[in-house]
Amino acid sequence: MLTHLRPALVLLVALTGLTGLAYPLAMTGLAGAIFPAQAAGSLITRDGRVVGSSLIGQSFTGAGYFHGRPSATTAADPADPAKTVPAPYNASNSMGSNLGPTSAALAERVKAERDALQAENPGRPVPIDLVTASGSGLDPDISPEAALFQVPRVARARNLPEEGLRALVTAQMRGRTLGLLGEPRVNVLALNLALDDLARR
Amino acid sequence: MTLDGWIQIALFCAVVLALVKPLGLYMTRVFTGVPTPLSPVLGPVERGLYRLAGIDADHEQSWLGYGLAMLAFHALGFVLLYAVLRLQAVLPLNPMDQAAVAPDLAFNTAASFVTNTNWQNYGGESTLSYLSQILGLTHQNFLSAATGIALAVALIRGFARASARTVGSFWVDLTRCTLYLLLPLCAALTLFYVAQGMPQTLAPSVAATTLEGAQQTIAVGPVASQVAIKMLGTNGGGFFNANAAHPFENPTALANVVQMVTIFALGAGLTNVFGRMVGDERQGWAILAAMMLLFVAGTAVTYWAEAAGSPVLNGLGLTGGNLEGKEVRFGIPASALFAVVTTAASCGAVNAMHDSFTALGGLVPMLNMQLGEIIVGGVGAGLYGMLVFVVVAIFVAGLVGGRTPGYLGKKIEAREGKMAMLAVLCLPLMMLGLTALATVLPAAPAAPANAGPHGFSEILYAFTSAAANNGSAFGGLTGNTLFYNVTLALGMLVGRFFVILPALAIAGSLAAKKRVPASAGTFPTDGGLFVGLLVGVILIVGGLTFFPSLALGPVVEHLAGAAGQTFATGG
Numbered sequence: 012m013l014t015h016l017r018p019a020l021v022l023l024v025a026l027t028g029l030t031g032l033a034y035p036l037a038m039t040g041l042a043g044a045i046f047p048a049q050a051a052g053s054l055i056t057r058d059g060r061v062v063g064s065s066l067i068g069q070s071f072t073g074a075g076y077f078h079g080r081p082s083a084t085t086a087a088d089p090a091d092p093a094k095t096v097p098a099p100y101n102a103s104n105s106m107g108s109n110l111g112p113t114s115a116a117l118a119e120r121v122k123a124e125r126d127a128l129q130a131e132n133p134g135r136p137v138p139i140d141l142v143t144a145s146g147s148g149l150d151p152d153i154s155p156e157a158a159l160f161q162v163p164r165v166a167r168a169r170n171l172p173e174e175g176l177r178a179l180v181t182a183q184m185r186g187r188t189l190g191l192l193g194e195p196r197v198n199v200l201a202l203n204l205a206l207d208d209l210a211r212r
Numbered sequence: 213m214t215l216d217g218w219i220q221i222a223l224f225c226a227v228v229l230a231l232v233k234p235l236g237l238y239m240t241r242v243f244t245g246v247p248t249p250l251s252p253v254l255g256p257v258e259r260g261l262y263r264l265a266g267i268d269a270d271h272e273q274s275w276l277g278y279g280l281a282m283l284a285f286h287a288l289g290f291v292l293l294y295a296v297l298r299l300q301a302v303l304p305l306n307p308m309d310q311a312a313v314a315p316d317l318a319f320n321t322a323a324s325f326v327t328n329t330n331w332q333n334y335g336g337e338s339t340l341s342y343l344s345q346i347l348g349l350t351h352q353n354f355l356s357a358a359t360g361i362a363l364a365v366a367l368i369r370g371f372a373r374a375s376a377r378t379v380g381s382f383w384v385d386l387t388r389c390t391l392y393l394l395l396p397l398c399a400a401l402t403l404f405y406v407a408q409g410m411p412q413t414l415a416p417s418v419a420a421t422t423l424e425g426a427q428q429t430i431a432v433g434p435v436a437s438q439v440a441i442k443m444l445g446t447n448g449g450g451f452f453n454a455n456a457a458h459p460f461e462n463p464t465a466l467a468n469v470v471q472m473v474t475i476f477a478l479g480a481g482l483t484n485v486f487g488r489m490v491g492d493e494r495q496g497w498a499i500l501a502a503m504m505l506l507f508v509a510g511t512a513v514t515y516w517a518e519a520a521g522s523p524v525l526n527g528l529g530l531t532g533g534n535l536e537g538k539e540v541r542f543g544i545p546a547s548a549l550f551a552v553v554t555t556a557a558s559c560g561a562v563n564a565m566h567d568s569f570t571a572l573g574g575l576v577p578m579l580n581m582q583l584g585e586i587i588v589g590g591v592g593a594g595l596y597g598m599l600v601f602v603v604v605a606i607f608v609a610g611l612v613g614g615r616t617p618g619y620l621g622k623k624i625e626a627r628e629g630k631m632a633m634l635a636v637l638c639l640p641l642m643m644l645g646l647t648a649l650a651t652v653l654p655a656a657p658a659a660p661a662n663a664g665p666h667g668f669s670e671i672l673y674a675f676t677s678a679a680a681n682n683g684s685a686f687g688g689l690t691g692n693t694l695f696y697n698v699t700l701a702l703g704m705l706v707g708r709f710f711v712i713l714p715a716l717a718i719a720g721s722l723a724a725k726k727r728v729p730a731s732a733g734t735f736p737t738d739g740g741l742f743v744g745l746l747v748g749v750i751l752i753v754g755g756l757t758f759f760p761s762l763a764l765g766p767v768v769e770h771l772a773g774a775a776g777q778t779f780a781t782g783g
Contacts, residue, residue: 015284015285016284017265018265018266018267019281019284019287020288021264021266022261022267022285022383023285023288023289025261026261026351026354026355026387027292027347027351027355029390029395030350030353030354030355030390030394030441031346031347031348031350031351031354032346032347034395034399034437035350035434035437035438037399038399038402038403038412038434038436038437039412039413039414039434039437041403042403042406042413043412043413045403045406045407046403046406046407049406049407049408049409049410049411050406050411050412050413051411051413051415051418051432052411052413052418052430052432052460053409053411053463054418061418061419061420061421062420062421062422062423063420063422063423063428063430064418064420064430065409066409066459066460066463067430067459067460068459069420069422069423069424069428070422070424070426070428071423071424072424073424076423080540101428101429102429102430102431103337103417103429103431104337104338104453105337105452105453105454105457105458106453106687107454107457107536107537107567107568108536108537108565108568109565109568109661109686109687109688110536110567110568110661110662110688111567111568111662111669111670111686111769112522112523112524112534112536112568112569112570112571112666112769112773113522113524113571113662113664113665113666113772113773113777113778113779114662114663114666114779115778115779115780116780116781117524117568117778118524118527118778121525121528121536122528125528125529125530136529136531137529137530138532139530139531139532139535140532140535140540143525143534143535143536143537143538144537145457145537145538145540146454146457146537146538146539146547146562146564146565147452147454147457147458147459147539148454149458149459150459150539150541152539152540153540154540187465188464188465188466189466191216191219191220191223192220192466192468192469192546193464193465193466193468193541193542193543193546194465194541194542194543194546196541200423203423204423207423
């Protein structure tokens, strides 16, 4: 075993330096030079302030905005740091609900959300992505159906014609990558920024 | 299920298969010492490392020497990682002021990364400093992956050589794998991932003011460089808690496919290395065929189950399959495919929460791991695990046919049979033994987040994942407790090294044997009959061992769910 000590020690230190320091630091420098926007987190600024990242969902609750998917992220309870409280779209503690397919808690949560959405837009089927929590709790997207489903509510709240809003949603739809990969989607933050621009004009 | 979903799955398989030959050729060159296009640049670095470490590159080791070198290297690596985690608060590159990692969590995490498991009891962005991520975790991602590949190559040499006393040099295999294979591929992948939107920065978290005026703290970091090796090396440990479901860790559907391909690439390529080194590429294709047969079957079941949806959601009149725990940009097919890929290989990265999969959709990932992750498998680990099953299958064929069993001109005798069974048996001992312990000990019942059979599935999945060195989880289980930190670490260490050592012993004893020329009585191992026999042995051994435990978890849950039953915690 002792004959192995020198090669083990030297290789560990040298390869650690190479793969654990040189590689990530060189990549950080290179990525920052070639793709500065992406390397910093695809941040969006408005009037000189960072309003979010185009890849990270954020919480929308007002009737005048399109809403994202339910988020199961939590944060430390300010009253008792040992406990956690729900904090949707907490971008420093990503997580899903981890509720299983026969969980009573899941059934209750989904039913409550479905009923609330159904009341908002009776007669249309509730899109499933609007009542299921995403894996990361930070899903930036919803399905095109989920965006169109919310048009009547946003139109009422903003006093805008539904037709114009539907055109806005259609303009924000993104298809499958290369026509094949993934699913069609709408980025909620981009849609709401476009909505705010529309109102400003 | 949709046509587009099946096209995505077919496309994935086609890309993986297309990469087998070129990667196999390149890796064969790397491990037989033939100069590669990168040699003019990396050759001096390689020779400098050997000089510094006092390594004679031409000196080969016996299987025991090879194993001891590997153990010495890992023991030191374990200590280094543990120290970095415990001391991160006083070390540099800690812009978010993370505190020292607790002793039991640091022990668990060190065991997890040294064994290529990457079980996440830590929550990346909320627990670890940037230094811990790059110096602690990224480097172990490289080195544990390189070790797995090196061991597979040593075993291949055992089959390829005759009347030999050595199986190669661990130091040379480790160095060449890291320098010529992993680093260049990861550098290219990192840049691609950043272009797709993955952050790569040492800046602290970003404070954003949302459109509704709330504060959002967005965790960033040197993500892409870690994700590149996490997938290529089938490590799977995430930069973020939500792993590859996190939009920063998997920003687009294209990045998602590339990640899945890189999980399989090296493992699949190694079957070709095997074929080339034993002098008959068809032997490698036969093994890959057995792997892909099991893979496609598993994918079909999971995709079908997730697309059919869960009884709870369907009962509320919601259509479109089971989207709980999945991301919109991937959808059902790319999430189901990812789950099967990550558990077929010993990766353990997840792009959707397996805990929220349907009962049968979650059964397949569990079974994949219980079979020992021999379906392509972890880099290296998958091939040596599969070759262990080949030894068992050949032994069975010999017993049935009444001949002396042989493989590639080597007689498979009692010693190889015993070593193979030792490796095959240690996994269920850890998976089932520790699950049983956790279900009866009073420390455990508080841990599962879900009630009823799903709670049992969470425990079973945890120990299965640990012993198989996978690292994915039914994440509802609270694993960061003293009991689970210690028992899971035990499962990971035994599951790694008690498979490696018997596999190396087989390598040593095979290398020493003489080659027997093929005759009319030789069982052909490059055809459909052999593939069928191998798949049959794997399913029978795995089925008999694990069916009772799967019946208690996912199968009961499926039947209960179909009958409309739900389970409430605390009730």
